[in-house]
Amino acid sequence: VDAQPTEVAAVPVAPITATEALTRYITDQDYLASNPQAWRAFRPKPSENELSIARIEELSSPDIWQLGDSLAGKPSNRTVYGRADFRLPDVRGVKVNGQRLDAVPDDPPERHALIVDWPTDPNARKTAAMQLLAASVRHSVPLPVPSPSGSQV
Amino acid sequence: LYSPAEDAAISPAGAELRHCIETALTPASEPSGDQTIILLTRVSGALKKGFDSEGVLVDADAFGRVFDVLRAVPPGTPLPEIVVESEQEIGLDWGEAPRRVLSLTVDNTPYLGYAALIGYEPIHGRVPFAGSLPKTLAYLFSRLYPEIGAPS
Numbered sequence: 001v002d003a004q005p006t007e008v009a010a011v012p013v014a015p016i017t018a019t020e021a022l023t024r025y026i027t028d029q030d031y032l033a034s035n036p037q038a039w040r041a042f043r044p045k046p047s048e049n050e051l052s053i054a055r056i057e058e059l060s061s062p063d064i065w066q067l068g069d070s071l072a073g074k075p076s077n078r079t080v081y082g083r084a085d086f087r088l089p090d091v092r093g094v095k096v097n098g099q100r101l102d103a104v105p106d107d108p109p110e111r112h113a114l115i116v117d118w119p120t121d122p123n124a125r126k127t128a129a130m131q132l133l134a135a136s137v138r139h140s141v142p143l144p145v146p147s148p149s150g151s152q153v
Numbered sequence: 154l155y156s157p158a159e160d161a162a163i164s165p166a167g168a169e170l171r172h173c174i175e176t177a178l179t180p181a182s183e184p185s186g187d188q189t190i191i192l193l194t195r196v197s198g199a200l201k202k203g204f205d206s207e208g209v210l211v212d213a214d215a216f217g218r219v220f221d222v223l224r225a226v227p228p229g230t231p232l233p234e235i236v237v238e239s240e241q242e243i244g245l246d247w248g249e250a251p252r253r254v255l256s257l258t259v260d261n262t263p264y265l266g267y268a269a270l271i272g273y274e275p276i277h278g279r280v281p282f283a284g285s286l287p288k289t290l291a292y293l294f295s296r297l298y299p300e301i302g303a304p305s
Contacts, residue, residue, distance in 0.1 A: 126256050126277065
């Protein structure tokens, strides 16, 4: 009997829910704190029509940062300095030129997702990025906790 | 030709005309020495960052137009953050808070791109630029920095 090739059933990826925590990892220190350029963390490259984000629901804080390193840090040889958290309604609340942004799952890699439906006009894109940044909450990577002896862990 | 020495007009219309000519002949505001150093540092930083992260070398004409734009913004406006957006485009970013931001895009065309978020109001578009600040941008600067006010 000829062996039949085994088909691996694809596990359906759950759609993003309205209450699910999402984040955009920040790999540029200039985009943290109150810098007027911070919204650029949410600006896709001019040649791209999507922006990478991550689904961080039910992850512990260390796991969120570890995910950032594996999704946004190591693959592009960058350092994750922070992140900006938001939810799906914050994305869909951005409407530019009559067009609303949306967020969709994009596994693999696991927990990867995309913000899509960006306007093509570069200035319209900027206002969309500004609105996303304004709706999000930014966090910096926690500093290492010094040990009692003074050395850092 | 206009000669102040030969200007003997005393009527209100003449005084107004004299004021208009003096305003037109007044050199545009130039940054102070300290501001120039800060500006050059930011330009240099933007060039390095654009090349290091994106491999972009920006068109020199676009940088020349950046200085034209900065001469036209209302006096007292803080210096912007500078970003190389592409080989032809430079971004100038002003802002006080996430909901008070303005970004201008300078390229080698006679237009300026603008994008702003003032409160919950997003605004964007392109305006012709020929050396003086277009009304739309003057309005946006006055919203962003009300303490400075719109230029006359």
